[in-house]
Amino acid sequence: xxPRQTLAERNTIAALGxxxxxxxxxxxPTFDGSLAMLFQCVRDHKVQLLDVPLYPICEAxxxxxxxxxxxxxxxxxxxxxxxxxxLERKAWLLLPVEDPxxxxxxxxxxxxxxxxxxxxxxxxxxxxxxxxxxxFFRAPDAGPEPYELPLNLENVSSGDLAxxxxxxxxxxxxxxxxxxxxxxKSLSDQMRIVLHALSESWQSLDDMVEDPxxxxxxxxxxxxxxxxxxxxxxxxxxxxxxxxxARAKRA
Amino acid sequence: MSLTDQLEALLFVADQPxxxxxxxxxxxxxxxxxxxxxxxxxxxxxxxxxxxxTKLAGGYQLCTKPEYAVLxxxxxxxxxxxxxxxxxxxxxxVAYKQPITMAEIEAVRGVQSDYSVRALVERxxxxxxxxxxxPGRPVLYGTSQEFLHQFKLNDxxxxxxxxxxxxxxxxxxxxxxxED
Numbered sequence: 001x002x003p004r005q006t007l008a009e010r011n012t013i014a015a016l017g018x019x020x021x022x023x024x025x026x027x028x029p030t031f032d033g034s035l036a037m038l039f040q041c042v043r044d045h046k047v048q049l050l051d052v053p054l055y056p057i058c059e060a061x062x063x064x065x066x067x068x069x070x071x072x073x074x075x076x077x078x079x080x081x082x083x084x085x086x087l088e089r090k091a092w093l094l095l096p097v098e099d100p101x102x103x104x105x106x107x108x109x110x111x112x113x114x115x116x117x118x119x120x121x122x123x124x125x126x127x128x129x130x131x132x133x134x135x136f137f138r139a140p141d142a143g144p145e146p147y148e149l150p151l152n153l154e155n156v157s158s159g160d161l162a163x164x165x166x167x168x169x170x171x172x173x174x175x176x177x178x179x180x181x182x183x184x185k186s187l188s189d190q191m192r193i194v195l196h197a198l199s200e201s202w203q204s205l206d207d208m209v210e211d212p213x214x215x216x217x218x219x220x221x222x223x224x225x226x227x228x229x230x231x232x233x234x235x236x237x238x239x240x241x242x243x244x245x246a247r248a249k250r251a
Numbered sequence: 252m253s254l255t256d257q258l259e260a261l262l263f264v265a266d267q268p269x270x271x272x273x274x275x276x277x278x279x280x281x282x283x284x285x286x287x288x289x290x291x292x293x294x295x296x297x298x299x300x301x302x303x304x305t306k307l308a309g310g311y312q313l314c315t316k317p318e319y320a321v322l323x324x325x326x327x328x329x330x331x332x333x334x335x336x337x338x339x340x341x342x343x344x345v346a347y348k349q350p351i352t353m354a355e356i357e358a359v360r361g362v363q364s365d366y367s368v369r370a371l372v373e374r375x376x377x378x379x380x381x382x383x384x385x386p387g388r389p390v391l392y393g394t395s396q397e398f399l400h401q402f403k404l405n406d407x408x409x410x411x412x413x414x415x416x417x418x419x420x421x422x423x424x425x426x427x428x429x430e431d
Contacts, residue, residue, distance in 0.1 A: 120411050121343040122336070128402040129334060134320040135305065135403070136327065137312055138266050230381075 021079040022072070024064050026057050035061070039082040042089060049090050057083065153229070156236045156243060164205045164243040165222045171206070172215040185216075190224040195247070198234055202244035254280065254288045255295070259313075262292075268310025268400065308399035309406060332374065341367040342376060346398070346410060350380045350391035368392065376401060 024035040030051040031038055038057070041047040061083055065076060197208045209221050225245060228234035235248040257278055262269060271289070275282045289311060293304045296313075303316045315323050334342070344359050345351055356364045371377045372392075380393035399406065 117413055118340060118343040118347070121347065121413060122339045124411050125339055125343060125346075125402055126334070128404065131317075132401055132403040134317040135303075135314040136320070136323045136329075137314045138264075 021082050022064060022075040024057075024060050024079060026060060028052050028056060035079060035082055039085065042086060049086065050093050052086075052090075054083075054087060054090055057086070153236055155238050160238050160243045161222075161226070161236070165218065168205050168209060168218045168222065169215055171209075171211070171213075172218045173212050175214050175216060185220060187220070187224060187227065190220045191227055194221060194224040194228060195233060198228070198245060198247040200247060200249075202237065202239070202246045204242050204244055208245070254278065254284065255291045258285065258288045259292055262304065262311060262313045265312060268306075268308040268312045268396075270310040274311070305403070306405050307403050308396050337364075337367050338370055342371055342394075342398070345371070345377050345392050346394050346407065347413060349393035350383075351393075352383050352389040352391055354389060356392075 021034075021036045021039070026033060026035055026038055031041070031047055033041075035057065038047065038052070042049050042052075061079055064079065068076065194208070205221065205225065209218065213221075225234060229236060233248055234245055236243060236245050238244075258274060261274060261277055271282045271285045275285045278285065280288075289304065296302050296304055301316055301319050302313050305312055305314050340360060341356060341364055344356050348355065348359070353365060353368055356368065368377070372379075375395055375397040377392045377398065378395045379390050381391045382388040383391050394407065398404075404410070
């Protein structure tokens, strides 16, 4: 497989253009012929480029350049273009090929963290729901209100509290027009005021708030009262139609 | 007028589960006496009639016996509300992990769950029980009394232990292999 540069007969193949590469003869274990022929065969997939060592071809090209008497740059350029094409193709062929993505025969169910853990619970719920549907209660639609209170306030419902606020709002004065940028009232300040107004004896929200007050004041009073109930500082109960509030007794 | 009859009258008019404490207070007796009367009434109702005494959602309530379900359903024509698998899954997560935020539900399921949560809130099975003390103050969800009522539960302790299902299935599958 010794590099050899001989004057081969001029090749007529002009794959790189009108200028044909010079007659550089290439001899390798798998290919014997001119550079232009090798180039054409590789392009047409007639020769396995991986089996063709390119080192002797490069050497032959350099010898051709060194021995070039009549400088024909066009031919030399055509040979260089052919050689670079072969080098680039071989380089790509030698690069590691990524493993093709394995084909999945069927859709794989994605792991759901709940599927196993909650399976029995879901099954039980479904079964109980079925069983429950076979039982009928008095006024089945009269269950808990849509917006249940997060706290257990015995017989006080969110509707009762809403009515207490509604009554207070009826007494509220119209809101004066305030300039923009007015500092917001702090709910914690309002909670202090409400806590101070609450006593051991039960009283309605109407009795606690003294005139004059605006609708915003009424809402602040109500929100502060709700927050105090949530914190266990205030208690509520329904007596007749009225909702009464008092300071919660310490346990 | 026996205590059992009085109790039956109260339960007849009750439109939601009546706790023993409330019944005792209304009847002017102790809770223990109420419990005894409940046992007597329960046995009496099982023997005859179309009604049954059920303990659910922390109280007692009268309901029709299952054998009359078709008849009553034909009369009332109730709207059946089936729960989809995703709704059941979210409901189960809330039931076991409450109070829980939307983000925590989604972390467990691995999928967006806002629709399911909203649907369960609309059905009054779960509700807003407060805010979590973390940045953003997300809403915490918990199950409602309606949940207990709809699933014939007296309290949340009646829910089965988590993770047993898979083990049981595996065990039964193994047994089936040996049986074959």
